[in-house]
Amino acid sequence: AQSVTQLDSHVSVSEGTPVLLRCNYSSSYSPSLFWYVQHPNKGLQLLLKYTSAATLVKGINGFEAEFKKSETSFHLTKPSAHMSDAAEYFCVVRYTGGFKTIFGAGTRLFVKA
Amino acid sequence: DSGVTQTPKHLITATGQRVTLRCSPRSGDLSVYWYQQSLDQGLQFLIHYYNGEERAKGNILERFSAQQFPDLHSELNLSSLELGDSALYFCASSVAWDNEQFFGPGTRLTVL
Numbered sequence: 001a002q003s004v005t006q007l008d009s010h011v012s013v014s015e016g017t018p019v020l021l022r023c024n025y026s027s028s029y030s031p032s033l034f035w036y037v038q039h040p041n042k043g044l045q046l047l048l049k050y051t052s053a054a055t056l057v058k059g060i061n062g063f064e065a066e067f068k069k070s071e072t073s074f075h076l077t078k079p080s081a082h083m084s085d086a087a088e089y090f091c092v093v094r095y096t097g098g099f100k101t102i103f104g105a106g107t108r109l110f111v112k113a
Numbered sequence: 114d115s116g117v118t119q120t121p122k123h124l125i126t127a128t129g130q131r132v133t134l135r136c137s138p139r140s141g142d143l144s145v146y147w148y149q150q151s152l153d154q155g156l157q158f159l160i161h162y163y164n165g166e167e168r169a170k171g172n173i174l175e176r177f178s179a180q181q182f183p184d185l186h187s188e189l190n191l192s193s194l195e196l197g198d199s200a201l202y203f204c205a206s207s208v209a210w211d212n213e214q215f216f217g218p219g220t221r222l223t224v225l
Contacts, residue, residue, distance in 0.1 A: 034213060043115065043203060044216040090156060100169050101146065101214070103156040 002026050004093045006104035014112045019078040021107045023091030026072070033074045034092040035065055038106075044090065050074060061085070086111045116140065117217035119204050125223045131192040134220045138185055138206030144168075145187040146207075146214060147179055151200040162187055163209075194224045 007022040025031060035047040048059025055067045065076045074091060091104040116139035126132055138145050147159040149172075158171035162181035173179075176194075181187040191198060201221050205214035 036216075043117075043218045044205075045115075046213045046215070049213050100171055101158045101161075103148075103158070105155050 002093065002095055002100070002102055004091055004102050004104045006089075006091050006107045008107050009105065010108050010110065012110040012112065013081045015083055016080050019076070019081045019085065019109065021076040021089050021091075021109065023074045023076065023104060024072055025074065025091075025093045030095070032094045033065075033067060034094075035059065035063070035074075035076050036090045036092060037087050038090065039087045047076070047089075081109075081111045083111050083113065085109060115215040115217065117204060117206050117215050119202075119217035119220050121220060122218065123221050123223075125225065126194060127225055128194055128196060130194050130224075131190065132194065132222065134189040134191070134202055134204075134222075136187045136189070136204030136206075136217060138187070138204075139215055142206035142208055142215070143185065144207045144209060144212075144214075145181055145185070146205040147173075147187070147189050148203040148205065149200045150203060150219070151197075154200075156203075159189070191222070196224050198222065199224045 003026045005024045033050040036044040037047050038044045047063050048057045050057045050067045058064045063078045088106045088108050090106050093102045118137045120135045143164045145162045150156045159173040160179050161169040165181050176192050179189045201219045203219045205216045207214045
């Protein structure tokens with residue numbers, strides 16, 4: 001079955017330290033992968049997407065993600081966390097040939113001063 | 114502002130009632146998606162329409178239905194409402210099925 005797993009429900013970092021949010025997906029020959037962010041009481045905003053071009057994808061606000069086919073992973077990183085990064089992050093998968101969008105359960109990021 | 118609009122922002126109703134949520138996609142987007150976000154279920158894909166035709170169904174209950182009109186706006190109809198239907202309902206739109214989706218601000222439904 002098609003699925004996406006976000007390995008951490010909560011991640012806490014200090015301001016200025018690196019951020020790593022982990023995402024694994026079930027194997028498919030050509031997935032499209034996305035990361036979205038949701039701030040409290042707001043809609044979802046696209047951070048970045050992977051659609052079979054470069055494996056290292058750069059997004060907005062200093063975030064980037066690396067597609068690793070051998071590990072079926074698409075982890076989100078940022079070199080230095082900012083207080084405004086505190087939000088919920090969703091890893092999303094869409095499979096070629098199907099039209100369903102599958103969301104991970106979300107990872108809530110806390111940033112300490 | 115994503116360009117996707119949803120009305121109403123908030124809706125409070127009683128069990129057994131029927132409501133309609135409305136979504137206007139970004140200009141030029143042919144695809145509309147509906148999602149339900151609740152504390153216990155997370156974000157669940159409900160249904161996808163492309164240029165007026167249903168393309169995919171997710172975890173949508175039989176009490177729920179949707180349609181996309183010729184002007185591309187979409188409506189999600191929820192009937193025989195139950196307490197468990199209380200959630201945030203998002204609409205998203207995209208140019209085509211594999212492009213990024215742009216999300217509206219959501220409609221918060223409370224069933225009392």
